[in-house]
Amino acid sequence: MKLDDLYSELTLKTGAKLVLVVLDGVGDIATTAQNEMTPLEAAATPNLDALVRQGCAQGRMTPVAPGITPGSGPGHLALFGYDPIETQVGRGVIEALGLGIELGAGDVAARANFCTLGARGIVTDRRAGRIETPVCEELCALLSKKIKKLGDTEVLIKAGKGHRFVVVFRGKGLEGPLTDADPHREGLPIPAIQPVDAASAKAKKTAKLAAEFYSKALPLLAKKAPANGFLMRGIAHQPEIPLFEQRYGLKPACLAVYPMYKGLAQLVGMTKIEGPETIGQQFEKYLSEHGNYDFFFIHYKYTDMHGEDGNFEAKKRAIEDFDAALPILLRKKPDVLAITGDHSTPCFMKSHSWHPQPVLLHSACSGSDKLERFSETGANLGSLGLFEAKFLMRHMQAHARMFDKFGA
Amino acid sequence: MKLDDLYSELTLKTGAKLVLVVLDGVGDIATTAQNEMTPLEAAATPNLDALVRQGCAQGRMTPVAPGITPGSGPGHLALFGYDPIETQVGRGVIEALGLGIELGAGDVAARANFCTLGARGIVTDRRAGRIETPVCEELCALLSKKIKKLGDTEVLIKAGKGHRFVVVFRGKGLEGPLTDADPHREGLPIPAIQPVDAASAKAKKTAKLAAEFYSKALPLLAKKAPANGFLMRGIAHQPEIPLFEQRYGLKPACLAVYPMYKGLAQLVGMTKIEGPETIGQQFEKYLSEHGNYDFFFIHYKYTDMHGEDGNFEAKKRAIEDFDAALPILLRKKPDVLAITGDHSTPCFMKSHSWHPQPVLLHSACSGSDKLERFSETGANLGSLGLFEAKFLMRHMQAHARMFDKFGA
Numbered sequence: 163m164k165l166d167d168l169y170s171e172l173t174l175k176t177g178a179k180l181v182l183v184v185l186d187g188v189g190d191i192a193t194t195a196q197n198e199m200t201p202l203e204a205a206a207t208p209n210l211d212a213l214v215r216q217g218c219a220q221g222r223m224t225p226v227a228p229g230i231t232p233g234s235g236p237g238h239l240a241l242f243g244y245d246p247i248e249t250q251v252g253r254g255v256i257e258a259l260g261l262g263i264e265l266g267a268g269d270v271a272a273r274a275n276f277c278t279l280g281a282r283g284i285v286t287d288r289r290a291g292r293i294e295t296p297v298c299e300e301l302c303a304l305l306s307k308k309i310k311k312l313g314d315t316e317v318l319i320k321a322g323k324g325h326r327f328v329v330v331f332r333g334k335g336l337e338g339p340l341t342d343a344d345p346h347r348e349g350l351p352i353p354a355i356q357p358v359d360a361a362s363a364k365a366k367k368t369a370k371l372a373a374e375f376y377s378k379a380l381p382l383l384a385k386k387a388p389a390n391g392f393l394m395r396g397i398a399h400q401p402e403i404p405l406f407e408q409r410y411g412l413k414p415a416c417l418a419v420y421p422m423y424k425g426l427a428q429l430v431g432m433t434k435i436e437g438p439e440t441i442g443q444q445f446e447k448y449l450s451e452h453g454n455y456d457f458f459f460i461h462y463k464y465t466d467m468h469g470e471d472g473n474f475e476a477k478k479r480a481i482e483d484f485d486a487a488l489p490i491l492l493r494k495k496p497d498v499l500a501i502t503g504d505h506s507t508p509c510f511m512k513s514h515s516w517h518p519q520p521v522l523l524h525s526a527c528s529g530s531d532k533l534e535r536f537s538e539t540g541a542n543l544g545s546l547g548l549f550e551a552k553f554l555m556r557h558m559q560a561h562a563r564m565f566d567k568f569g570a
Numbered sequence: 571m572k573l574d575d576l577y578s579e580l581t582l583k584t585g586a587k588l589v590l591v592v593l594d595g596v597g598d599i600a601t602t603a604q605n606e607m608t609p610l611e612a613a614a615t616p617n618l619d620a621l622v623r624q625g626c627a628q629g630r631m632t633p634v635a636p637g638i639t640p641g642s643g644p645g646h647l648a649l650f651g652y653d654p655i656e657t658q659v660g661r662g663v664i665e666a667l668g669l670g671i672e673l674g675a676g677d678v679a680a681r682a683n684f685c686t687l688g689a690r691g692i693v694t695d696r697r698a699g700r701i702e703t704p705v706c707e708e709l710c711a712l713l714s715k716k717i718k719k720l721g722d723t724e725v726l727i728k729a730g731k732g733h734r735f736v737v738v739f740r741g742k743g744l745e746g747p748l749t750d751a752d753p754h755r756e757g758l759p760i761p762a763i764q765p766v767d768a769a770s771a772k773a774k775k776t777a778k779l780a781a782e783f784y785s786k787a788l789p790l791l792a793k794k795a796p797a798n799g800f801l802m803r804g805i806a807h808q809p810e811i812p813l814f815e816q817r818y819g820l821k822p823a824c825l826a827v828y829p830m831y832k833g834l835a836q837l838v839g840m841t842k843i844e845g846p847e848t849i850g851q852q853f854e855k856y857l858s859e860h861g862n863y864d865f866f867f868i869h870y871k872y873t874d875m876h877g878e879d880g881n882f883e884a885k886k887r888a889i890e891d892f893d894a895a896l897p898i899l900l901r902k903k904p905d906v907l908a909i910t911g912d913h914s915t916p917c918f919m920k921s922h923s924w925h926p927q928p929v930l931l932h933s934a935c936s937g938s939d940k941l942e943r944f945s946e947t948g949a950n951l952g953s954l955g956l957f958e959a960k961f962l963m964r965h966m967q968a969h970a971r972m973f974d975k976f977g978a
Contacts, residue, residue, distance in 0.1 A: 191937025193625065198938055222953070226976055227573055228961040229968030230580065233977035246977070247571055256978040396978075511935055514975060516968045518953070538953065539940050548955030 168568065169556060173411050178497040178562035180412065181448065181458045184241060185484060186234075187466030187507025189519035189538060195510065196474050201465075202520065203537045204474075205481040209488040210501075210536050214522070217530040221546025222518035222538070223554060225505045231516045237504030238426045242406060243555030251429065252339055252398020258328045259425020261320050265400045270331040270338050270368055272394040276301060279391035283351045288344075290325045290389040301389055302327050305379055312374050329394060331371055337364035338398035340372060352393065372397065405431035406457070410559060415451060417444040418461035427459055441483065445490035452494050469507030477509055498525045498561040500554060501536070518548055525561035576976065577964060581819050586905040586970035588820060589856065589866045592649060593892060594642075595874030595915025597927035597946060603918060604882050609873070610928065611945045612882075613889040617896040618909075618944050622930070625938040629954025630926035630946070631962060633913045639924045645912030646834045650814060650867075651963030659837065660746055660806020666736045667833020669728050673808045678739040678746050678776055680802040684709060687799035691759045698733050699796040709797055710735050713787055720782050737802060739779055745772035746806035748780060760801065780805065813839035814865070818967060823859060825852040826869035835867055849891065853898035860902050877915030885917055906933045906969045908962060909944070926956055933969035
C-alpha cells in the first residue's frame with residue numbers, strides 16, 4: 163500500500179482551520195560575522211515567543227533531500243505535501259507563473275529572452291546587450307500582435323525584466339519537455355528544438371509548433387538589432403498535479419503578494435485571494451475570509467529577499483515586522499498553525515541553501531517542547547525532529563485531528 | 571527520477587578539498603561503569619574543541635538501518651556514499667581485501683579455514699584444533715605451490731591468522747555467490763558447492779572450478795591432520811561498484827594503515843597512498859598530497875581496536891592521540907572536513923554496535939550549533955539531526971558548494 167493511499171483512506175472531515183505561514187528562506191546559519199546568531203535568534207519577536215510559551219512543537223525540515231538546495235518551485239511543492247522530486251515543474255512553467263500567467267494543465271511554457279544574431283544566424287550576444295524592460299515590452303507587444311495563433315494553438319507572449327520574456331503555447335495535444343533553443347554560448351547558431359522523449363507524438367507536435375513560431379517571429383525582429391533574435395529554454399508543459407482539495411479534503415486559499423507564489427498555489431488548485439500587499443493586510447484578509455476556506459497559505463517574501471542580499475539586519479527586521487503583525491492572525495487563532503520557510507537563505511551565502519529550515523507547529527495537541535523561542539538551534543531540540551518537508555502537511559492534518567486511527 | 575540521478579545532474583566542479591576522517595568505531599555509550607561518560611566525552615580534546623567553537627554542524631548517523639550493526643565493509647561503503655544494502659560485498663571479498671590481496675572486478679574470493687576430517691569425510695573439528703598461524707602459512711604455501719592454475723583460472727591462496735586463509739579465483743567468466751562448502755556444524759560432511767543463482771552459467775562454471783580445487787587440494791592435506799581438510803564460505807566475486815570519482819566528480823585518495831580499509835577504498839577506485847603508519851604521518855601525507863586530490867579518506871583504527879577490547883582508557887587515549895595530531899591536518903584546512911566513525915564500538919559491548927555514530931562537519935557554511943565539544947550527547951542536539959550514513963557524502967558535497975540549485 164502506498165503511504166499516500168493510507169493517508170487518504172484515514173482522512174476525516176473535521177471543519178478545522180489550518181494556516182501555513184511561509185517566511186520564505188527564513189532558515190539561516192549562525193556565523194561569527196553575525197555574532198553567532200541567526201536572524202531569527204537576533205530578532206525581537208515577543209508575539210512569537212508568547213506563542214511558543216503557550217505550547218508549540220518545533221523541528222527542522224529537509225526541503226528535498228540531504229544537501230539539495232531547492233528553488234521556490236520544489237520548496238513550495240514540498241510544503242504543499244507533494245514529493246518535490248516526483249512532481250517536477252519545468253522552468254518555463256515556473257517562469258510563466260512568476261509573470262502571473264494563468265496556466266492550465268497541458269499549457270506548454272518556455273522561458274525566453276532576446277538575443278543578438280549575426281551573419282548566418284550565429285548568436286553573438288545571448289542577452290541582446292541586456293536591453294531595457296520597456297524595449298522588451300515593446301518587442302513582446304509586436305510579437306503578440308502578429309502571432310496570436312499557430313493553427314489551433316493559441317500563443318501568449320509576456321515580457322519580463324530586461325531581455326527576458328515568456329512564451330506559452332495553449333492548445334490540444336501539446337507536451338514537453340523539449341530541448342532548448344539555445345546554444346548556451348555565443349558563436350553558435352540556435353539549435354533546432356527537439357522533443358526530449360523522441361517517442362512522444364505530442365512532444366513532436368509541440369516541437370514543430372515551436373519551430374513554426376520561430377519561423378514567424380524571427381522575420382518580425384530582423385531589423386530590431388541588438389534584439390534581432392531570441393532563445394527559448396526549459397520548454398515544458400504544466401504537469402497534472404493531484405489537486406490540494408482532493409488530496410487533503412481541505413478547501414485551500416492562497417494569500418501571497420508575489421506572482422510566483424500565487425502561481426505555485428494555483429498549480430495545486432488553491433484559490434488566489436487578491437488584494438493584500440503587506441503581511442498585516444494578508445492577516446486581515448485571513449480574518450475576513452476565515453469562514454470561506456479550511457486552509458490558508460500565507461506567503462511572506464522579505465526574509466528571503468534580504469537573505470539573498472546578505473543583509474542580516476534587514477532580514478532580522480523583516481522577521482520583526484512579521485512578528486508585529488502576528489497578533490492580527492491570532493485574533494481568529496486557527497486550529498493548526500505552522501510557521502516555517504520553504505528553505506533556508508543564509509545571509510552569509512546570499513542564496514538559497516540546503517540547511518534544514520526550522521518549523522513551528524501550534525495546535526491544541528502540539529504539546530510543549532519547553533523551549534522559550536522559535537529558532538534554528540531551539541528547533542534542533544524539538545519534538546518534531548528532523549523530517550522531510552513533504553510531511554509537514556501530514557503533521558498539520560494530524561494536529562487538526564483529521565486522521566482516523568490506523569488499524570484496530 | 572532516482573535521487574542519485576538528481577544528485578549527479580546537480581553536481582558542479584568547484585576545486586574544493588574535502589577530507590573525511592574516520593575514527594573507526596568512535597561512537598560509544600555512557601554507562602555507570604564508565605562514570606556515565608563515553609570515551610569521546612572523557613578524552614581531553616583541546617584541538618577538536620577549538621574547531622567546534624569555530625563553528626561546526628553536528629549530528630548522528632545510522633550506519634545502515636535502525637538496529638543493524640555493520641561490519642567494516644558496509645560501514646565504510648555507507649561513508650563513501652553507497653547504499654550498504656544495495657551494494658553488498660561478499661565476505662570472501664572483504665576477507666581478501668583485509669589480507670591485502672589486490673582484487674580486480676570479477677575476481678571470486680572465499681574465506682577459508684582448515685578443519686579436521688574424520689572417516690568418510692565427516693567434519694570432526696571445524697577449526698582444525700585452532701592450528702597456529704605459522705602452520706597455516708606452511709599449509710597455504712604448500713597449496714599455492716601445487717595449485718597455481720585450474721585450466722585458465724589463476725588460484726591465489728593467502729594465509730590469515732590461526733586456521734584462516736583466503737582463496738581467490740582469477741579468470742574469465744567467473745561469478746559468485748556460491749553456497750558455502752561448510753556444514754556449519756560438526757558431524758556432517760562438507761556439502762558440495764552450488765551456484766546461489768542456478769540460472770547463472772558463470773556461477774555454475776565457478777562452482778565447478780571450486781569443486782576441482784577441492785579435489786586437487788584435499789589429497790595434498792591427507793596426512794596433515796588435524797588440518798587435513800578445509801571449509802570455504804562467503805564465496806563471491808568483487809562487485810562492479812560505480813567509481814567514486816565518477817559518482818562525485820572528486821579525485822579521491824586513501825590514507826589508511828590497515829589493508830582492510832585500503833581494500834575498501836580500492837573497491838570504489840580511490841588511490842591508495844602508501845607510507846604513513848601513524849595518524850600524524852597520515853596528516854603530514856595529506857599536506858604533501860594536498861594538490862593532487864580533491865577528496866581524502868583518512869582512516870584511524872585504534873578507537874575501534876580498543877573498543878573491541880573493552881578498554882575504555884585506551885580508547886580515550888586513542889582519541890587524545892588523534893586530537894594531538896589534528897593541528898597538522900589543519901595547517902591546510904580543507905574546505906570541508908567531516909570527522910566521524912563507520913559505526914560505534916562501545917567498550918561495554920566489546921564489539922561493533924548499531925548505535926548511531928556522532929558526526930562533525932566543518933566548512934565555511936556549516937554555521938555553529940553552539941555546542942562546546944564533539945560528543946555523542948552533544949551531537950544529539952546538532953543541526954544535522956539523525957540521518958543515514960550514506961548521505962554524509964551528499965552533505966559534504968553541499969558544504970563544498972558542489973550542488974547547483976534544484977528547480978527555479
